[in-house]
Amino acid sequence: MHTIIEPFRIKMTEPIHLTTAEERVEKLAAAHNNVFLLDADDVIIDLLTDSGTGAMSTKQWAALMMGDESYAGSKSWKNFRNTVHNITGMKHIFPTHQGRAAESLLALTRVKPGHVIPNNSHFDTTRANLEFAGALALNLLPEDALDPAKELPFKGNMDIGKLEQVIEQYGVEHIPFCMITVTNNTGGGQPVSMENIRQVKAVLSRHKIPLVIDACRFAENAYFIREREPGYKGKPLLEIAQELFSYADAATMSLKKDGLANIGGFFVCQNDEWAEDFKNALILREGFPTYGGLAGRDLEVTAVGLMEALEYDYQVYRHATVEYLIQKLIAAGIPVMRPGGGHAVFLDAKAFLPHIPPLQYPGISLVNALYLEGGIRAVELGTVMFGKYDENGQEQPSPLELVRLAFPRRVYTQSHFDYLYEIILQVWEKRDQLKGYTITKQPQFLRHFSCWFENM
Numbered sequence: 001m002h003t004i005i006e007p008f009r010i011k012m013t014e015p016i017h018l019t020t021a022e023e024r025v026e027k028l029a030a031a032h033n034n035v036f037l038l039d040a041d042d043v044i045i046d047l048l049t050d051s052g053t054g055a056m057s058t059k060q061w062a063a064l065m066m067g068d069e070s071y072a073g074s075k076s077w078k079n080f081r082n083t084v085h086n087i088t089g090m091k092h093i094f095p096t097h098q099g100r101a102a103e104s105l106l107a108l109t110r111v112k113p114g115h116v117i118p119n120n121s122h123f124d125t126t127r128a129n130l131e132f133a134g135a136l137a138l139n140l141l142p143e144d145a146l147d148p149a150k151e152l153p154f155k156g157n158m159d160i161g162k163l164e165q166v167i168e169q170y171g172v173e174h175i176p177f178c179m180i181t182v183t184n185n186t187g188g189g190q191p192v193s194m195e196n197i198r199q200v201k202a203v204l205s206r207h208k209i210p211l212v213i214d215a216c217r218f219a220e221n222a223y224f225i226r227e228r229e230p231g232y233k234g235k236p237l238l239e240i241a242q243e244l245f246s247y248a249d250a251a252t253m254s255l256k257k258d259g260l261a262n263i264g265g266f267f268v269c270q271n272d273e274w275a276e277d278f279k280n281a282l283i284l285r286e287g288f289p290t291y292g293g294l295a296g297r298d299l300e301v302t303a304v305g306l307m308e309a310l311e312y313d314y315q316v317y318r319h320a321t322v323e324y325l326i327q328k329l330i331a332a333g334i335p336v337m338r339p340g341g342g343h344a345v346f347l348d349a350k351a352f353l354p355h356i357p358p359l360q361y362p363g364i365s366l367v368n369a370l371y372l373e374g375g376i377r378a379v380e381l382g383t384v385m386f387g388k389y390d391e392n393g394q395e396q397p398s399p400l401e402l403v404r405l406a407f408p409r410r411v412y413t414q415s416h417f418d419y420l421y422e423i424i425l426q427v428w429e430k431r432d433q434l435k436g437y438t439i440t441k442q443p444q445f446l447r448h449f450s451c452w453f454e455n456m
């Protein structure tokens with residue numbers, strides 16, 4: 001096997017400010033030990049998120065100059081509509097400024113208090129929008145998928161038994177639609193198989209419940225289907241994506257992921273009544289239906305980006321970056337979530353730092369150690385993000401303590417990944433010296449973004 005190379009050359013560079021270890025001690029202290037409060041310029045490799053952080057191609061930059069900024073019916077809108085229609089086959093297409101705008105308008109127009117919305121796993125903005133509309137947002141992953149060490153090809157699949165049980169328990173009249181998220185972001189970027197989507201669709205059809213796909217990483221999911229599912233070997237990713245959307249009645253998407261753009265989103269659907277309601281809400285909150293809160297140039301850029309995300313060589317390379325890092329970590333005995341997902345590697349902080357109890361935030365300890373050691377910015381997905389307080393005011397830990405290293409698209413090269421591995425290894429070698437943290441100040445909601453920590 002030959003080395004899998006980046007299928008692009010670099011025409012423009014963006015300098016990285018290489019901080020020293022002493023500087024990082026100072027910067028982290030000034031950020032109250034919360035990496036969200038660091039200046040991006042003080043980070044060497046930024047793996048906080050893969051959302052909107054990708055690099056655009058020459059074709060995308062050229063398309064940007066072709067942006068038609070007409071208020072209504074622009075040429076850029078037509079390019080966008082034709083591309084999204086080609087991939088999804090949907091009758092009604094609406095741009096939005098981000099994925100969460102599509103979710104919020106879907107919730108506003110279709111969800112009422114008392115409704116129940118099942119999903120393999122809701123992303124946090126999806127859950128927040130549905131709960132804000134008064135619905136119950138349920139995650140229906142099989143038990144197997146909750147074990148970080150278990151190797152399964154389609155760990156994002158929905159549990160069909162649980163879906164049938166939810167429909168029986170709550171009643172069809174309380175379920176305006178069911179969602180499925182490809183790939184399953186909160187569950188580790190794990191893919192969903194075509195067979196599972198077909199099974200979900202079959203159950204829903206019997207009950208006349210529409211299926212809405214959260215399609216943020218549909219192209220990465222199509223790649224996994226091609227590589228892992230019988231019957232899809234050698235198939236163009238576009239055809240796989242077209243089949244995937246053929247089972248859906250509607251979809252929401254953040255174009256900051258597989259749109260390979262820095263901003264954008266969409267909502268698409270087949271149903272005329274859904275479209276009419278969505279359009280009216282869109283005009284009120286986002287913009288006229290042919291731009292939906294985006295500039296014409298953004299529509300051009302995402303039309304190109306969506307097709308580039310479906311290029312097989314791009315996906316081979318994308319997947320190779322995840323595998324390259326995860327296989328080195330596994331070989332060194334460093335605990336990670338398995339198998340590798342589509343857009344990130346997850347370190348298991350509970351197994352990495354067993355001497356730090358969950359309420360002393362092992363994930364934060366690991367995140368901060370990665371920054372101090374090598375200027376790497378990761379994110380904790382553990383007790384700080386998901387922990388809850390019970391009725392007696394006692395803090396309850398999250399079942400998993402993960403640290404996510406999310407990979408921006410087409411941004412870092414192999415030497416960056418080699419460096420990343422070295423830094424993780426150095427932290428691993430001194431893991432016994434790492435200490436836990438306490439929170440000294442926190443807001444009421446979404447505390448992980450802004451709370452202050454102190455070393456114990």
Ligand SMILES: *Cc1c(COP(=O)(O)O)cnc(C)c1O
Pocket residue numbers: 051098099100101123125126181185214216253254255256257264265
């Ligand atoms: C990012 C994301 C969203 C929200 O999209 P934004 O563009 O950030 O508003 C929704 N669902 C999933 C699965 C995501 O990854």
